[in-house]
Amino acid sequence: MDGLIIIDTLDTILFFFMALSVGYLFVFAAAGMSKRGYSYPFAKKKYRFAILFPAYKEDKVIERAVQSFLQQEYPKENYDVVVISDKMKDSTNQQLQQLPIDLLIVDFEDSSKAKALNLAMDKLGDRKYDMIVILDADNTVQPDFLQQICNAYECGANVIQAHRMAKNLNTSTAILDAVSEEINNSIFRKGHVKLGLSSALIGSGMAFEYKWFKKNIKKVSSAGEDKELEMLLLKQRIYIDYMDDVPVYDEKTQKEDAFQNQRRRWLSAQFASLWEALPDLPYAIFSKNIDYCDKIAQWVMLPRVLLIGATGVLSIATTLINWEWSVKWWILLFVLFLALCMAIPDYLVNKQLKKAIRKVPLLAIMMFFNLFRMKGVNKKFIHTEHGEH
Incomplete structure (x- = not known):
């Protein structure tokens, strides 16, 4: 019984942090669906x-x-x-x-x-x-x-x-x-x-x-x-x-x-x-630098592929342990997919995308292992090979 209480507590804590990330994505994805309401007038001067x-x-x-x-x-x-x-x-x-x-x-x-x-x-x-x-x-x-x-x-x-x-x-x-x-x-x-x-x-x-x-x-x-x-x-x-x-x-x-x-x-x-910015967070909060606080919040969040993978795995795991715990996770997974769907422009939604999505689980696994292969990467240039067009 004590074991279930511990698992339930961990489940609640994990859900809280994952829900913050998903909620963040959902709010800004919804905001991004509307078009820009203005355009800049033609400049009078030609700047250099x-x-x-x-x-x-x-x-x-x-x-x-x-x-x-x-x-x-x-x-x-x-x-x-x-x-x-x-x-x-x-x-x-x-x-x-x-x-x-x-x-x-x-x-x-x-x-x-x-x-x-x-x-x-x-x-x-x-x-x-x-x-x-x-x-x-x-x-x-x-x-x-x-x-x-x-x-x-x-x-x-x-x-x-x-x-x-x-x-x-x-x-x-x-x-x-x-x-x-x-x-x-x-x-x-x-x-x-x-x-x-x-x-x-x-x-x-x-x-x-x-x-x-x-x-x-x-x-x-x-x-x-x-x-x-x-x-x-x-x-x-x-x-x-x-x-x-x-x-x-x-x-x-x-x-x-x-x-x-x-x-x-x-x-x-x-x-x-994130490591460099975190010490500045208290001052950013007290000085009401909302943009800087928001940027740190972005960097705290898991990459999307890992967020999808983690939410999916936890949804399945809690279903096997206690289906009542799993309801909130399945709802969260649905909201996450809804946010991502809202953020994808229409020109990319086609048969090719449906085929490409099959690669997401493999990419999520590879991304997870990337978490352990980052030493020194931020100090050097990694060249991305280009194809011929």
Whole structure:
């Protein structure tokens, strides 16, 4: 009898914490279902931009991405494209040198995007820019991208996250990667902005006020540079806007091993950021820095795949032990699936998604083992192999 009481207590405690995570996702997923109620007016001034493409072993995609960006319907004298070439082939660098861009060739012993960005800012020196845009080497944008960012900046948006979305859906893994990103967009970006909170950053498709970025990028050193930038911004109470109608097309990982390596790096960055941010939580609470408190709450939560797996396993386990205990777990699992379904955009709901979902249990198991394989990952760059298109 005492054993059942202990199990019942543990069951209640576990349910409480899992329910907080599921409730959090549900609230912001529901908020993210509504469309943005306003758009920025056309800017009266043409602001100056620096566009950074950190490129580590990105020979397959970098030239195509840069060529695409150079098609902007924006005065060419008002933006400079800078490629930071790290461990790319001489032939790739020679091709890039033929383009109207600044090419910085580096050879870091331990490569990271943070090092590339810091070097680029040093090289730009005293050039006069209003904003800096960071794109991945495989990212492409629409011709009005810079004008849209310009419009937002003139209205006071000093930090902007654009809508990163999939450019390829050619494998089940790529589809799941795209779905995961769109769920993040709905919950941690669109839903947050709808409720007056800052958007999460995503690593590319980001724009920053130039002077702020130049000063603060020196404080960033890990492979989770976007999370470090988020901490700096939210500590300083700088709002991060999200522009859902400004797409940045990103190549999704096509193979399971690349998917898992990517998630392992993200997990490591999340735990490292949480460890660094937790000491600031009491001050954030007392100073009513809601955005910073919310960010810590995000990092405390289990990754979604693990949350699904854990809730499913506990639902089955409590059914076998005592079906009365299991009712609340099955309800929680239903609410979790409902939240995730609300967050998936219609264009991804098709037969291919139904087929891809079969991989989720395997990915959940692999993600669980990733929890024990994170040592040192946050200090180095894990290259994601790109396919040919």
